[in-house]
Amino acid sequence: MVDRWDERAKGAVHEPSLALHIEDLTVSYDHRPVLWDIDLDIPPGVLAAVVGPNGAGKSTLVKAVLGMVKPAAGHVYVFGRPHLQQLRRIGYVPQRTTVDWDFPTTVLDVVMMGLYGQLGWIRRPGRAERRKAMDALEQVGMAAFCHRQISQLSGGQQQRVFLARALVQDAELYLLDEPMAGVDATTERHIIGLLKELRSRGKTLLVVHHDLQTLPEYFDWLVLLNVRIVAQGPLKQVYTLANLRQTYGSQIGLLHGMPAGTGGPGAESPGSAALETAAPRAGGRR
Amino acid sequence: MPGLEILSDFTVRNALIGASLLGVVSGVLGTFAVLREQSLIGDAVSHAALPGICLGFLIAGTREIWPLALGALAAGAAAALAVLALTRYSRLKPDASLGTVLSTFFAAGTVLLTYIQNRQLPGQAGLDSFLFGQAAAVLPEDLWFMGAVALVALGAVGLFWKEFKLVAFDPGFARSLGLPVALIEAALTAMIALAVVVGLQLVGVVLMVAMVIAPGTAARQWCRRLETTVLLAAGFGAASGILGTMLSLLGRGLATGPLIVLVATGLAVVSLLFAPGRGAAWKAAARRRARAAIEDRHILAGMWQLAQSHGDAAYAVEQGMLDAMYGAGARGALERLERQGLVEPVTHMSEEGLHWRLTPEGRKAAAAEPLSPSPTVRGE
Structure with missing residues (x-):
């Protein structure tokens, strides 16, 4: 029996200067490709957003990095090593709606689950684990709720609990799937504050995001995805109307007040007022 | 009505011990099935036990519990796999896959059973008692078998508690930690088959699913944590087993297995109605x-x-x-x-x-x- 759940044979080091390095990744469910020939580089220490329309493969990209879906082709390296050897260095915040919040368990229990990977087989969490979990709950402002049954939490509180669970993982690369979906404004501010703090502590964060308007305020790195990678790089260079239009299709061209053909690498950024209408409209498109 | 001295009766004592073992095992393992929304797999697994029992008898040539239980376990596992495979590789929805597999296996079991009965094979008498269970047929060696299975199942739950809990609550996150989730889910399903095997003698293959679902469902209503839920489910299961057996002693011709099931479902109904904070009433x-x-x-x-x-x-x-x-x-x-x-x-x-x-x-x-x-x- 292996000591750790994620222990695999050691492989060669490849692109160790990148937090995440993906080569030629293709994932398909049945015959429909969900991700097509993805090449992606995320340098360490950035707070990166992944945006794209519904069905663009954003969640699948995250799951592929975590080894939760089997790619048809391609390689994923995390800090220079094949991702499956590096799961201990990756923290994960799944979409809130993927679990049954009526499950009989408490907030503290859920947060301690983030430590299960470090504990390995059979060993139970003890006092040290409880303390780490309480620290994380403190950071997300949920310490007072530690003994609450999780069914009593609001959406925003659920998200904070998931965030605390990722915090105790003490990872170096964090993958977050729509952490701001369906939470109140206070929680959203709290979450982004926390993500920026993690970045300042040298962590790398890749966040699936849905709100184009808040991109420049929240993130410093941007990945535009629609089955293929449309553009990637520092937000200031990538966040252009031309790129967004290419990602979301023609709808974005219908934006009021935006002259056609603006954009291009390094060109002016699209006005946030105009983009406000873009996300929901583009969302309906596959 | 018989007095308390009946409790010292050999047959009755065997039935009581067996029923409480069955209640504890199915309560503990059933809670995981209920929480994973997999309780109906238990129905397919238990019905599928019938052809397994018959094959076990045909191969071993005796009515001893080990070959029959082994057959039941193997057939139950095969049925669970068939349900998963049908759901995954055909256009059948999970409920349709379950129904198909359940009835196919049960039909095969019925055919085998009538075949055996008509061949007048030695020792086949009472093989049909596995349909609805027969408390009086529980022998001391059966109890040893049930105890051994209970020990294995409960030991596994105790040992892999945190793994089972994580997979039941958030399989996606479990996979992101590198945990072999498919393997653990298979183990959890296999353990439902174990629970079914423990209940074969007393409750029988037809009603066994109730013992998988009811105690966990009832316990879930009263508890806020998995630890307490599982313990209470074990308690509810054991109480159902003991109460059901005692009730069957009240009169002639009261079937023990179905009474155990009625007590268990009664507890579930009361819990669903009146549990504070969750009960409908x-x-x-x-x-x-x-x-x-x-x-x-x-x-x-x-x-x-x-x-x-x-x-x-x-x-x-x-x-x-x-x-x-x-x-x-x-x-x-x-x-x-x-x-x-x-x-x-x-x-x-x-x-x-x-x-x-x-x-x-x-x-x-x-x-x-x-x-x-x-x-x-x-x-x-």
Whole structure:
């Protein structure tokens, strides 16, 4: 029996200067490709957003990095090593709606689950684990709720609990799937504050995001995805109307007040007022 | 009716020990099945046990428990795999896959059973008791077998507690930690087959699914943590086993297995209705109480307003007026308020019909009531 759940044979080091390095990744469910020939580089220490329309493969990209879906082709390296050897260095915040919040368990229990990977087989969490979990709950402002049954939490509180669970993982690369979906404004501010703090502590964060308007305020790195990678790089260079239009299709061209053909690498950024209408409209498109 | 001395009876003691073992095992393992929304897999697995039992008998040539249980286990596992495979690789939805597999295996089992019975093979008598179980047929060596299976199953749950818990709650996150989730899910399903095997003798293949679902469902209503849920489910399961067996002793021809199942489902129904915070009846009562409390506050505030507009804090309001303002519920609300000492009926105006006024406590409560309008008239 292996000591750790994620222990695999050691492989060669490849692109160790990148937090995440993906080569030629293709994932398909049945015959429909969900991700097509993805090449992606995320340098360490950035707070990166992944945006794209519904069905663009954003969640699948995250799951592929975590080894939760089997790619048809391609390689994923995390800090220079094949991702499956590096799961201990990756923290994960799944979409809130993927679990049954009526499950009989408490907030503290859920947060301690983030430590299960470090504990390995059979060993139970003890006092040290409880303390780490309480620290994380403190950071997300949920310490007072530690003994609450999780069914009593609001959406925003659920998200904070998931965030605390990722915090105790003490990872170096964090993958977050729509952490701001369906939470109140206070929680959203709290979450982004926390993500920026993690970045300042040298962590790398890749966040699936849905709100184009808040991109420049929240993130410093941007990945535009629609089955293929449309553009990637520092937000200031990538966040252009031309790129967004290419990602979301023609709808974005219908934006009021935006002259056609603006954009291009390094060109002016699209006005946030105009983009406000873009996300929901583009969302309906596959 | 037999007295307590019957408990020392050999057959009865075997049945009681067997029934409590069965209850504990199915309660513990069933809780995971219920929480993973996999309880019906238990139905397919238990029905599929029948052909396994028959094959075990045909191969071993005896009615001993080990070959039969092994056959049941293998067939149950095959059925569970078939359900998963059908759901994954065909266009059948999970419920249709379950139904198909369940009936196919059970049909095969029935064919084998009638075949064996007609061949008059030695030792085949009573093989059909595995359909609905037969408590009197439980032998000491069966108990050793059931105990061994229980030990293995409960030991596995104890050992891999945190792994099972994580996979039941959030399989996606479990995979992100590198945990072999598919393997653990397979183990959890296989353990349902173990629970079924433990129940074969007593409850039988047809009703066994109830023992997988009911204790966990009942326990889930009362508990906030998985630890307590599983323990309570074990308790409910054991209690059902013991109570059901005792009930069957009350008269001749009362089948033990079905009685155990009835007790277990009875516990589940009571829990679903009355568990605090989650039970349907409990919630309805809480809603009623909340509605009544709001009605009370409205009437209190209304009377306060009337008293103020008349410049008389002890102003007596006619019942009919309150009826007109608050509907037929006003009388009930006034009586509730009277019991709380907040209003009192005014008796000296009885010739003019019933009147009500606020007591001094009522005035205090009404003045503090946010529903009350700000005072327009001062009066005392």
